[in-house]
Amino acid sequence: MEISLLLKIIYGVASLLLLLLGVTYAIYFERKVIGYMQVRYGPNRVGPWGLLQTVTDVLKLLLKEDIIPSKVDRKVFIIAPVIAFAPSFMILATIPWSENLYGADLNIGLLYFIGISSITTIGILMGGWSSNNKYALLGAMRGVAQMVSYEIPLVLSVIGVVILSGSLNLRDIVYAQQDMGVWFIIPQFLGFIVYIISAIAELNRSPFDLPEAESELVAGYHVEYTGFRMAFFFLSEYVYAIAIAALATVLFFGGWLGPAFLPGIIWFLFKWSFFIFFFFWLRATLPRARVDQLMTFGWKVLIPLALVNIVITTLVKAWMG
Amino acid sequence: MSIRTEEMILNVGPQHPSTHGVFRLVVKIDGEIIQDANPVIGYLHRGTEKLAEDLTYTQFIPYTDRLDYLNAMTNNYVWCNTVEQLMGIQVPERAEYLRIISMELNRIASHFVWWGTFLLDLGALSPFLYAFRDRETILDLFVKLCGARMTFSYMRIGGVRFDAPSGWLDEVRKVVKELTENIKEYDLLVTGNEIFQHRTRGVGVITKEQVIDWGLTGPVARASGVDFDIRRNDPYSIYDRFDFDIPVRTKGDVYAKYEVRLEEIRQSLRIIEQALDQIDKVDGPIIAKVSKIIKPPAGEIYTRAEGSKGELGIHLVSDGTTKPYRVKLRRPSFVNIEILPELLKGKNIADLIAIFGGIDVVLGEVDA
Numbered sequence: 118m119e120i121s122l123l124l125k126i127i128y129g130v131a132s133l134l135l136l137l138l139g140v141t142y143a144i145y146f147e148r149k150v151i152g153y154m155q156v157r158y159g160p161n162r163v164g165p166w167g168l169l170q171t172v173t174d175v176l177k178l179l180l181k182e183d184i185i186p187s188k189v190d191r192k193v194f195i196i197a198p199v200i201a202f203a204p205s206f207m208i209l210a211t212i213p214w215s216e217n218l219y220g221a222d223l224n225i226g227l228l229y230f231i232g233i234s235s236i237t238t239i240g241i242l243m244g245g246w247s248s249n250n251k252y253a254l255l256g257a258m259r260g261v262a263q264m265v266s267y268e269i270p271l272v273l274s275v276i277g278v279v280i281l282s283g284s285l286n287l288r289d290i291v292y293a294q295q296d297m298g299v300w301f302i303i304p305q306f307l308g309f310i311v312y313i314i315s316a317i318a319e320l321n322r323s324p325f326d327l328p329e330a331e332s333e334l335v336a337g338y339h340v341e342y343t344g345f346r347m348a349f350f351f352l353s354e355y356v357y358a359i360a361i362a363a364l365a366t367v368l369f370f371g372g373w374l375g376p377a378f379l380p381g382i383i384w385f386l387f388k389w390s391f392f393i394f395f396f397f398w399l400r401a402t403l404p405r406a407r408v409d410q411l412m413t414f415g416w417k418v419l420i421p422l423a424l425v426n427i428v429i430t431t432l433v434k435a436w437m438g
Numbered sequence: 439m440s441i442r443t444e445e446m447i448l449n450v451g452p453q454h455p456s457t458h459g460v461f462r463l464v465v466k467i468d469g470e471i472i473q474d475a476n477p478v479i480g481y482l483h484r485g486t487e488k489l490a491e492d493l494t495y496t497q498f499i500p501y502t503d504r505l506d507y508l509n510a511m512t513n514n515y516v517w518c519n520t521v522e523q524l525m526g527i528q529v530p531e532r533a534e535y536l537r538i539i540s541m542e543l544n545r546i547a548s549h550f551v552w553w554g555t556f557l558l559d560l561g562a563l564s565p566f567l568y569a570f571r572d573r574e575t576i577l578d579l580f581v582k583l584c585g586a587r588m589t590f591s592y593m594r595i596g597g598v599r600f601d602a603p604s605g606w607l608d609e610v611r612k613v614v615k616e617l618t619e620n621i622k623e624y625d626l627l628v629t630g631n632e633i634f635q636h637r638t639r640g641v642g643v644i645t646k647e648q649v650i651d652w653g654l655t656g657p658v659a660r661a662s663g664v665d666f667d668i669r670r671n672d673p674y675s676i677y678d679r680f681d682f683d684i685p686v687r688t689k690g691d692v693y694a695k696y697e698v699r700l701e702e703i704r705q706s707l708r709i710i711e712q713a714l715d716q717i718d719k720v721d722g723p724i725i726a727k728v729s730k731i732i733k734p735p736a737g738e739i740y741t742r743a744e745g746s747k748g749e750l751g752i753h754l755v756s757d758g759t760t761k762p763y764r765v766k767l768r769r770p771s772f773v774n775i776e777i778l779p780e781l782l783k784g785k786n787i788a789d790l791i792a793i794f795g796g797i798d799v800v801l802g803e804v805d806a
Binding site: 151154155156157251252255259323324326327400401402403404405406407408409410 | 446560561562563567568636
């Protein structure tokens with residue numbers, strides 16, 4: 118009992134550190150990818166190939182003076198970044214990185230993932246509200262409206278996967294794909310499309326990065342935040358990108374499954390990096406959608422599509438027995 | 439139960455990423471819908487018109503650079519042309535060709551900046567860098583021609599300051615070819631994009647009547663179906679020697695303005711190509727014989743040219759001394775921006791950025 122608790126703590130701390138490292142290099146990767154797409158080099162000054170650029174950036178953020186404007190709602194202002202960040206880390210516990218490497222083997226893993234991740238919305242609203250800034254408030258309102266609306270198609274889109282695999286356990290979902298002999302991207306293509314679009318909206322990433330639209334709202338909900346508090350918001354965004362990409366890998370691309378000449382974790386990381394790359398690719402390519410068009414698209418296109426997907430999946434499942 | 443709501447006053451600018459300088463817009467918003475907009479200008483006011491009264495005619499040339507600093511060649515030209523007209527100076531032909539080439543290159547550079555920053559405002563990051571990559575090739579040409587990247591002061595009363603350095607014209611020819619190719623990338627990256635179309639089509643529509651009532655000019659007017667371009671309707675310099683089209687659209691929305699500007703870049707490239715072919719046969723002085731002290735006869739004159747933003751005009755009153763008695767600058771950005779409050783009412787705050795960006799103003803010119 119003692120030992121297993123210790124192991125869990127070690128896993129937790131190790132994954133937090135790995136995660137920080139992962140986020141640091143995800144940002145580096147993003148800047149390099151977007152740099153090359155924009156006919157420039159990206160970071161290349163600090164360390165070999167600029168590898169230490171983001172490390173120094175993070176250090177700079179941590180060492181900065183912590184400014185709390187005088188007119189903010191102090192308690193809420195301080196606690197908001199924590200509330201936004203903590204769930205993003207908690208959801209990673211259920212991701213099965215390989216057959217044996219996972220934090221928690223939850224029976225309701227998928228439900229847990231989606232349920233916990235929506236807590237972040239509250240952190241964003243708290244941050245925007247307490248900042249006592251009009252841009253922050255507008256950004257937070259947009260953020261909440263967007264995240265609440267896109268959570269619905271996100272949840273609906275994964276129901277097809279749950280119907281096919283008959284489980285909410287993320288490991289069982291991968292095993293179900295092994296048994297079926299085909300990744301769920303093929304039988305659940307419509308579900309995948311809805312999932313990836315609503316996931317990007319849920320992540321507030323381009324082209325749906327309205328809550329922090331720089332050209333409209335300056336920086337959106339975190340405009341008054343500086344130093345490590347801002348870093349927390351920033352961090353939670355990237356951790357979510359990592360988590361959503363991992364979930365997509367598990368649900369639609371067979372998790373760690375792949376030809377046996379490489380270990381499962383490598384396959385997982387390979388597919389997962391593809392999704393991360395995909396997010397960055399979109400950011401380099403697309404303009405930003407408008408807030409009302411975004412809502413219309415979510416409610417009038419994605420939700421009906423997700424429902425159609427559920428109906429088709431159910432009918433096929435019933436017909437096949 | 440009814441929820442009590444109230445309008446919020448949002449102060450956009452003068453420090454805001456999308457106001458492109460120090461423009462301030464006080465908007466009354468209900469949720470994200472704009473109820474009222476009140477532009478505040480003057481943060482960059484330097485009193486250029488008054489300053490002119492205390493400067494000689496030649497000394498005023500650098501001040502024109504700082505009006506529309508993205509299109510300084512045309513500013514230079516209009517000032518020089520105004521004084522030349524008043525004095526009846528005949529500009530040598532080679533100088534005219536150099537003027538045309540530099541003005542059209544500058545128009546392209548100006549439209550590149552618009553294209554890049556407009557898409558940046560819409561949230562697309564890459565176009566900005568593509569546009570600046572191409573603009574850089576033009577600025578390099580200007581550096582070789584006159585040593586400056588933006589504030590050229592290249593033109594002089596009676597001609598231009600420098601002849602093209604050896605090989606420069608061939609470089610221009612190469613750049614024109616390059617740009618013609620690169621423009622195709624612009625269409626591939628942006629024009630057909632679904633989100634872009636949704637953001638721009640039907641947004642910020644200006645009717646033909648509004649254009650005429652408000653005195654709008656330039657691409658903004660041509661996007662609304664007003665077929666008017668000073669280069670063709672009231673030719674100045676040697677524009678009548680070139681064959682080019684004036685792109686006109688009728689919709690009047692932001693997308694139409696986008697199309698007009700992109701097409702104008704192509705037409706400008708065409709003009710430069712023809713000018714390059716013709717200038718080879720023209721040799722001679724690059725500046726007319728003008729006395730050191732410029733003293734136009736007493737009288738007044740208004741001349742105009744097609745800047746990248748619209749009709750750029752100068753009304754000059756001379757009392758026969760070495761300094762102008764009064765200079766009135768008709769700055770197209772200043773005139774075009776006036777319609778903004780009318781366009782913004784009832785629009786979403788995200789459209790504010792698109793509509794304002796679509797008009798394409800330079801604050802140095804608005805405030806003068």
